[in-house]
Amino acid sequence: MRCRKCPQKAAIHMPHHHLPLCREHYLEWFIEQTDRCMHKYGMLTHQERILVAVSGGKDSLSLWDVLWRLDYPADGLFIGLGVDEGTGYSARSLELTRRFAEERGLRLRVVDFPQVYGKTIPELAHHTRRGQVRPCSVCGIGKRHIFNQAALEGGYDILATGHNLDDEAAVLFSNLLNWDIDQLDRQSPVLLSRDGLVGKIKPFCRFYERETAAYALLRGIEYIEDECPFAVGNHTNTNKVLLNQLEAQQPGAKLNFYLGFLQVKKGGWLAAAQQKQAHADLHPCPTCGQPTTNPGDCAFCRLIGN
Amino acid sequence: MRCRKCPQKAAIHMPHHHLPLCREHYLEWFIEQTDRCMHKYGMLTHQERILVAVSGGKDSLSLWDVLWRLDYPADGLFIGLGVDEGTGYSARSLELTRRFAEERGLRLRVVDFPQVYGKTIPELAHHTRRGQVRPCSVCGIGKRHIFNQAALEGGYDILATGHNLDDEAAVLFSNLLNWDIDQLDRQSPVLLSRDGLVGKIKPFCRFYERETAAYALLRGIEYIEDECPFAVGNHTNTNKVLLNQLEAQQPGAKLNFYLGFLQVKKGGWLAAAQQKQAHADLHPCPTCGQPTTNPGDCAFCRLIGN
Helix, strand or coil, X not given: CECCCCCXXXXXXXXXXXXXXXXXXXXXXXXXXXXXHHHHCCCCCCCCCEEEEECCCHHHHHHXXXXXXXXXXXXXXXXXXXXXXXXXXXXXXXXXXXXXXHHHXXXXXXXXXXXXXXXXXXXXXXXXXXXXXXXXXXXXXXXXXXXXXXXXXXXXXXXXXXXXXXXXXXXXXXXXXXXXHHHHHHCCCEECCEXXXXXXXXXXXXCCHHHHHHHHXXXXXXXXXCCCCCCCCCHHHHHHHHHHHHHHHCCCHHHHHHHXXXXXXXXXXXXXXXXXXXXXCCEECCCCCCXXXXXXXXXXXXXXXX | CECCCCCCECCEEEHHHCEEECHHHHHHHHHHHHHHHHHHCCCCCCCCXXXXXXXXXXXXXXXXXXXXXXXXXXXXXXXXXXXXXXXXXXXXXXXXXXXXXHHHCCCEEEEEHHHHHCCCHHHHHHCCHHHHHCHHHHHHHHXXXXXXXHHHHCCCCEEECCCCHHHHHHHHHHHHHCCCHHHHHHCCCEECCECCECEEECCCCCCCHHHHHHHHHHHCCCCCCCCCCCCCCCHHHHHHHHHHHHHHHCXXXXXXXHHHHHHHHHXXXXXXXXXXXXXXXXXXXXXXXXXXXXXXXXXXXXHHHX
């Protein structure tokens, strides 16, 4: 398959966009799409001081790279969680993140959790009931706390995270399964800062995970490929497996699901529909006499009349 | 495993209810639960004339059986769709339905689609663009039309259908994937009659499919086990496969998903949450000074303090 924009061989094909692109045009497209997404949701104005939450994974390093190329002045914050489990997970993640920042002359802040709080995240999880059942939940509380604190203390206006579409769709799915209204209401590409909570943005929320992975690979970013050993089999990941099956059957399903949600939320949820419903005008079909909302014949008579 | 209510061996175990039951107590439980569901959603008052939409499958025949045992006067309506495809699907379905009605002395009405409209449903689907892509959609339009017409002409107050929890959860999932607001607003265990549309009820909406199948089996109802050959691989069925995987990982997930939806809708969707959000009071955590909605220490300090 050829690139849509030049005679080169395509390096990646995005079936939901009907768009095969070569390496060079893909990197260009990806940066342009990030910029568009940030404009659409009013994320940044080039005035803010930005802190990027970096883990050493493909999403956060790609995000830092793209912000840098778009001339958004962003520092990085890495939290050493103390996850080892024989794989040196945290140490290797920090090493890759440091190298990335050095290559680009970017400023990296590091908070070492065990050094500051006297225990690693796995130790903390092990000693609490919540953490024994859901270690990722304990880690999330810790990270949110430290990111906000570091952003406030460092005088940053905004915290940027590398959450991609697969992350957002899985969280949305989970929030809908539980009908967690508070979480549904908070799930957004942009959260404004208020009362000591630094604002948050997710510039990659419209990219599939394979698109951020392709960006990192084609850009030559070295990132940690392994998943955190504690995340294996958690609810978010099992939901991702389900949504991937759905996507395989209905390409674009995840994107529609997430964007449809943002659209509906923006429109004040179902307020519009309920108003419409109240006025929905039923009248007898001129052919069969049964009630219909169609201006002419009802759906059945149109079907039979074919 | 023993029955929860007697020393008999359990015939079925429902893990989400922690309830193993023998044949006799299961049949009793199932009827009682149907009655409760009908009361909860205000479906019937013993005054209405009911028409049950029967297909010859486990759900609709079990529903007709349970309504009969609960002394709700219900006639049945079977639509001959003309589905054959070498399996004699429609003919076998009618035969089983007739036998069921005769055994109980119930009145069965039959509308033969090809006789009335000159072509079978598969033929109609084959001749329309909509039907070529989604034959089930054409069949749905046809059935809704005929059920409503027959109910009106026969002087029935209400149409009862055998939709189970698996059906409702799959439709809900699909409506959420597409954020089909009109459909979400209409999806309900009870639809009141209005302007020539006969009211509809779904007394089995809280039963898992395996529960209705168990009822039919333990009651000795002979039903058509095959699925309609045209339904294989349709979106509803692929969604059911995904939700079954979810249920296997998180028993009760489907029930929570559906009941949570009804609850949220009843509460005027997100209106309550949005109001609450507006007043959500952030104040500094007395220990770390970061903003929290908790009355005392923030989630992080409580975690660390453990």
